[in-house]
Amino acid sequence: MKKILGIDFSPKAEIALLKILGKDAYIQYEKFQETIRIGDNDMVLLWMDEDQALVEQKIGKLRCACNFQNIPIIVMHDQPRDIPSQPYVIAGATEVLSLSDPAPACRNIINGYLIPGREPLPEEKAYLDPFIRNTCHILKTMAGMDAVFKKVYFSNAIRIFGDVSGIMGLSGNSEGTLAVTFYWDLAKTIIARMMNTEEDQIDAELIHDGVSEIINMISGTTKKDFVGKPHHFEITLPSVVVGPGHQIGYFQNTAAAVLIFEVDGQAFALHVCIKPKSAAA
Amino acid sequence: MDALRYLLLINREARFLKTLSSSLLEAGFPVLAAESISDAQALLSSQAVALIICDTDLQDGDGYEFLAALKNSPDTKNLPFIFLVSARYVVDSLEEEVSKILKAFDLGAIDFIIDSMEEDVSRSLIKRLNKTLPAGFQQSADAPSAAPADETPSGPPERRDSKRIVPGYAVESEISRDGALWIPGRITNINEQGLMMETALLGKLGMSVYVRVPLPGAQTVAIRCHIRHISIIRQPSSAEVGLEADDTAEWIEIYTYIAKLMGIVKAAETKKIAGGRQESSEAPSAAQTLSERKTQYVYVDPELHAADTGQAGKALESKFYRSLIGKQLGNYKAVSFIGAGSMAGVFKGWDVLLERHVALKVISYRLSAIPSFREMFIREARMVSRLTHPHIAQLYHLDQIDDVLYLIMEFINGGTLADILKDRNNLNLAKCLEYFITTCRTLDFVSKHNIVHRDIKPANIMIDDRGVLKIVDFGIAAAGDETSESRKPEGFGSPLYASPECILGRPLDLCSDIYSLGATFYHVFAGVPPFEGETDDIITAKHLNEQLVPLKKVSPMVSGDLSDIIGKMMAKKPQERYQSYRALANDLTEVVH
Amino acid sequence: MKIIVADDSRLVRGIVEKIVVSMGFEAVPAANGQEALDLLEAGGIDMVLLDWNMPIMNGMDVIKTMRSDESFRQIPVLMVSTESEDERIRQALEAGAQGYLPKPFTPEQLTGAIRRVLSMT
Structure with missing residues (x-):
């Protein structure tokens, strides 16, 4: 079972995420803290605040907490349009997804990142x-x-x-x-x-x-x-x-x-x- | 130009200001930027401003109040004022939104633009500015040094002190230590000796570096500089370096351009300086030395850019394929990403059991989420897996992990006909004719199994590193064709080679493949596709209605017979084309002899 | 004994100087090949430790200049470089270096290499 850490999700956003990923997904929700630990989670989903600079800071901290491990950090939001992902990716996010994107797209992309990495040939x-x-x-x-x-x-x-x-x-x-x-x-x-x-x-x-x-x-x-x-x-x-x-x-x-x-x-x-x-x- | 008058941009987000400033600057508008009303007022009192573009919510107040204050002052009451508001912050109901917009107009704003994020807001703004501002307001971004000294000011006369300061923007450029790896940098100031640049390159004093700047007319000029000063400005992410430039003609060109853009010196002065220094400049050209080096860039993934510029569906597909890079699906490792078509993403794969390279083809999530597609796809794949032919890429395996449907195919070490077309120097007429006949005979074999390829195009014809031709992608197109969801916007592969009946969505038989094969080899022999156009719609319309220019006319070295054969293959009506590959192969063999 | 430590990296100069001093020698730093030649001109130098890749003048050019100048011909040179392929070492020795030490090195390896080169002359 893959473990996902969901950060800063509102109850409404939690429900929306559950709809996308299905009941089997194991997501532990937390509020962001400066001293946050990624532990043995396989993925981090971060809910996007209004303030872009703050989100970028959080991503930077989370990426640092990953200590170079290949843990995907996916930023999610519910804004109706595809917002530019570049600033978040530069800060250390792996991907930016919108809840208004089609559910199969979000599910497949999230599941894609959860597939285990390959060993070298x-x-x-x-x-x-x-x-x-x-x-x-x-x-x-x-x-x-x-x-x-x-x-x-x-x-x-x-x-x-x-x-x-x-x-x-x-x-x-x-x-x-x-x-x-x-x-x-x-x-x-x-x-x-x-x-x-x-x-x-x-x-x-x-x-x-x-x-x-x-x-x-x-x-x-x-x-x-x-x-x-x-x-x-x-x-x-x-x-x-x-x-x-x-x-x-x-x-x-x-x-x-x-x-x-x-x-x-x-x-x-x-x-x-x-x-x-x-x-x- | 003494009459230089600025657009004043006011927004609380520094990042937004920077992006918009540089777009407007590129379009030739002189720009000043402020994050608060107080900053804006300071600029208004020291600079000549022609127009204000302002957000409704500002750091130290409200845009409406600011506008009202401006309208109350005799100095500023005639200044055009545009509201530019980010859709992210428009959370009001429609009624509230409308009432705010009406309020803005009541106060005297000339426009209220909402940045919908849907398209580049600078573009719509520039359009609006071109209508609002007097003709000639834009600085000529194309010819920065062309303005004569005695040019009559095109805008209203200068009202205030003409002393210049460096405006609140910077010029995007790049810096490199070795002339191969380029790191973005922003030129923040410039004088005759050199420039200041904000960059992530951590150099050291005395180090020699290269700087390159895009000049108007898509020309990029590189110069050599030495680091004379370093300060860390935003630890830990960037430094400001002071660079002394080598005295070369390229440096003068860059200096002239940027100095004028920043309004540091008058056009006439830059001309004089440039002329004076140019005569004494005999230093070797850094640009020349650099042009021989293979360059790499530090930049952001082009696919990310695609994600940011609309085409949402395609961007999501890219995101999906990207999530699988470096993963293992069943017994197959995704080694590296090769590319994406409309139906699938292709990876170079590795079969861990058989220890051999394979092509791993991951079907688009859009299609694999449709049950009818999955059924059709599996049925087609079964049929194609039975095709064993030396010129057909073998289908080895079909599987799925969760929702991810994928195919394992023979890996062909080589390139496609499309790659070969890119470098026409490698094209050999006799060799191409041989490929043509081989493709034709292979499709003859396939048609006997009642299989239509449906997406014959240069990218689906591969030549391996031993020179053996292989046709790839059987079946995928066929299955996709049956699914209504896949028909739009990219139901058929490339419109460049699509038959009229395929474009019209009619049932397809081998005559459609014959048309596409004709179009493919028309491109091979002519160097251009049979029909071209800026959009898919224009191209498909031409396939349907426009008379084909005979191949012989485009490529006179081709024989009349070959030109006629391709003409017949590409007849608009299927019944006027070849009805069998055998007849076609016979005619082609005649051409060879 | 006075030894020039020529390397454009302040870090490497720092590391090498400490080792040279620990051997009881005097270390004279140079940030590029030209500075090394200027120090040689000033006189009193017993040995040169040279990096290969340096701005303004690289290590190979320094050796070539030294070997073509009567007054520096006898001063021993130890080349210290990250380039450790046999071909590179051969080029340096042919140009007139007495020793070649690839990076990375331990203090003992550098001490040993300096002693070897000094004992050759």
Whole structure:
């Protein structure tokens, strides 16, 4: 049984949702709180308030509470028209649905997101393993920290929801993008450990250099593992971006893998989207 | 232009202000923005305002009171005033709404526009403004540096001090560290040396970056800059960077355009500066270097955009297919999304038991929710699964999870004829003729099983990586055809290749497939579809009524015989077309020899 | 002993400088290749630690300039880079670097590499 967390639903909206999803759906309703926990829920449905900025803040908090896990956050409203979903998606929502959309559409979309994610194919595992190994090795070597790979999920594009991310464009035999993304606290901890200094010594420039160096090292070392293989790539200059909601590239017929790691009880994600040029669709 | 007069936008939502300002700006209207009545009053006293566009509810008061106050002052009583209200906030009953609108007009408003979210409100507003404002009020967005110094002011004469400040808007542009990955940025200020930009790119002092700006005429110009200043303005999401630009012709072009747009300098001055600097500029062009790089963008999913621009049904379909990305349906993994047609979304799939790639075709929820469709679909699929032919994509499996109905088909590693058509340099006449004959013979085989494809088009003819042709999508179209719900708005596949009887919703036989096959290969040989038009209705009307331009006329290198064959295949009346594939194949073989 | 630490990243300079100092040497920071060359011109340098990718002048160009200049020819260079493919290492050594250390590295690995390069000269 899939567990859904319904947040800020009015009794009227609860009834409308029940009509769409049927009686079998297991939804636990709560009011939004700053310290909200997602727990073992498989999905979050958030009822949209009038105030857009407030909704965006709530989405940001919920996305952060998901700690990089692939938990869909679906924003629902009862406004008669399809309102622009872009601001909510940038804030971290997965989808925006209206109760005035046809019920089969809402039901199918919600159920679609509840279908379990797939495991990597053998060929995907083969090219993801070096990234996993090298990411852990880099943190161990440079910061003396033990990162553990937790999980992978797949998406159609790289969409970043952390506070600070390092992005590397790939070219050559394979094309694509790598992006590592952290929340501030973990980025600061790692960089302070790399420099063997206190976290309060870490300024914006060091965050920039640190995140940029981490994505540089992940790409540089993994590139070596791919010499002579179809996934071999060349790297460019890393870009560091702040804030959530960036979507990078959109490679048709290619899946972006999101590798989730944990270090010191905090998670970070490495997005890997790589497509050998020789491979056809 | 000394006579520059602004539109004053007043709305309590900063985001709304920004979006609308940039649309109006693009359309050539100089804009000032205020979130409250007090801000608006400050702007009114320092700037020349030609028209006010205002919400009813404001941060520090009520739009009606503000309008009444303006009408009471001799300085502002003649200022045109338009209410622009978001439908989200119109929660009144119809009577209340009407009484508010009447009140607005009583007070002297010239219009009351409700932003219904249905369409881009800026468009309706611009239309309205064009009617309200004197001709020539818009700045020429197309030719920013063209205004001569002594141009006669087209609007009413300047009333107040002509000193300029940077108005409350910013110019959308992009910034990149490597010339490949572009991140959105907003130019907030500019001078001759460089610019200030709000962006999520966290650079560092001295770092070299590229900036590109869309200039009028769909031309984007890129320049190289160095970061000279960084400040975090909205932690943690964006920074403001000060950029010093390399002194190049492209920079002068960008500076001239933006400076004028922002009203920082007069047109004549920008011209002078541009001319002066242009002579000394010999630096290499960043635009030139960048044009060779493969670019990527940081942006928002195009499908999201589709969801925001109407076409609600299609947007919901996209949302549905998107929910299945990275999932596993039964024993099949959805590896990556390939595309969506009117009936189904197609994924590259992986069969976990047989360990092979498959095509995973998820049927549209709209159709699979209709019981009669499901029955028809399953019946058709059964028939198609019995077709075993080297040029037909094999149907392996049919299943459903909850409401999700899906097909598993042979995965074809290759491209469609539609992909090949995009790059005509790869087209080889003899090869195309071979594809034509193969398709024809395959459809002959199929017709013997009493199956009509009903959606023959370039996108349904695939060529695998070994050069083998495969026809895909049998049966799906056929089942869809039987369901009234599926007939509109996209009951038949592409109108570009649809037969007249298909357009008219009549029963279809092999003659309809022959027409579509003719239209498909007309497109292949001519490089253009047989009938074109801006809308589906125009195209279908042409299929029904317009005489076909003979292929030979469009593509003189094609033989007269081939042109005649396609002409006969595309006869308006089914009975005037080929009545069997055998006869058609025979005629085609003659052309080859 | 005075060692130039050339890297455009303040973070990497910080890490490397600490290790160099812990070895009892003096570290002189340079944010790009040109700054490294300027420091060499000023004299008194015993070794250069060079990043490969740097703005204004990259590490390879620094090595090439040093090797073509009589006064710097003998100063040992250790290249430190994330590019760790054999081909890259070969290019750096051929251009005149005495050692090549791929990132990531532990303090022990950097100390060892610096000692090795110094013992070669």
